[in-house]
Amino acid sequence: xxxxxxxxxxxxxxxxxxxxxxxxxxxxxxxxxxxxxxxxxxxxxxxxxxxxxxxxxxxxxxxxxxxxxxxxxxxxxxxxxxxxxxxxxxxxxxxxxxxxxxxxxxxxxxxxxxxxxxxxxxxxxxxxxxxxxxxxxxxxxxxxxxxxxxxxxxxxxxx
Numbered sequence: 001x002x003x004x005x006x007x008x009x010x011x012x013x014x015x016x017x018x019x020x021x022x023x024x025x026x027x028x029x030x031x032x033x034x035x036x037x038x039x040x041x042x043x044x045x046x047x048x049x050x051x052x053x054x055x056x057x058x059x060x061x062x063x064x065x066x067x068x069x070x071x072x073x074x075x076x077x078x079x080x081x082x083x084x085x086x087x088x089x090x091x092x093x094x095x096x097x098x099x100x101x102x103x104x105x106x107x108x109x110x111x112x113x114x115x116x117x118x119x120x121x122x123x124x125x126x127x128x129x130x131x132x133x134x135x136x137x138x139x140x141x142x143x144x145x146x147x148x149x150x151x152x153x154x155x156x157x158x159x
Contacts, residue, residue: 001030001096001101003105004035004104005034005142006036007134007138008059008134009038009134010037010040011138013135019142020139026146027142030149039062040059055109059108059111063113064116064120067120073120073121073123074103074123074124074125075118076107076108076125076126078129085144085147088144092149093148093152105141107134107138110134
């Protein structure tokens with residue numbers, strides 16, 4: 001199975017990059033993992049709602065350009081479905097059972113995702129009602145994917 005994490009912006013802090021690298025290494029025994037970054041837009045302080053919509057749309061167009069038609073797309077959205085780690089593991093495994101060769105998890109930028117990206121999504125997942133920095137969300141997502149594979153294999157990790 002191939003899993004792609006499609007993200008807006010680059011990871012700047014070394015500690016995030018180190019954590020991401022660790023989970024890439026751990027996941028290599030379960031799946032082919034690809035991290036794809038699209039350029040983020042600078043958002044000026046006090047940006048109007050219209051400008052924020054334009055920024056989301058430009059970032060969204062970059063995301064949509066990276067998606068294949070046959071990809072199963074899961075967006076990370078605050079209004080997505082909340083689930084526990086067992087449910088998330090099941091989501092990943094059901095995708096494999098249904099013969100989907102690839103899953104793409106999409107993490108938006110600091111303003112979130114465009115409506116067009118949300119509309120393209122096959123499923124929307126929310127990790128919390130809280131807002132997380134999108135760089136940290138990559139680490140959280142990778143950890144949960146890893147946890148999901150461990151659960152599915154009946155391996156110790158999930159507590």
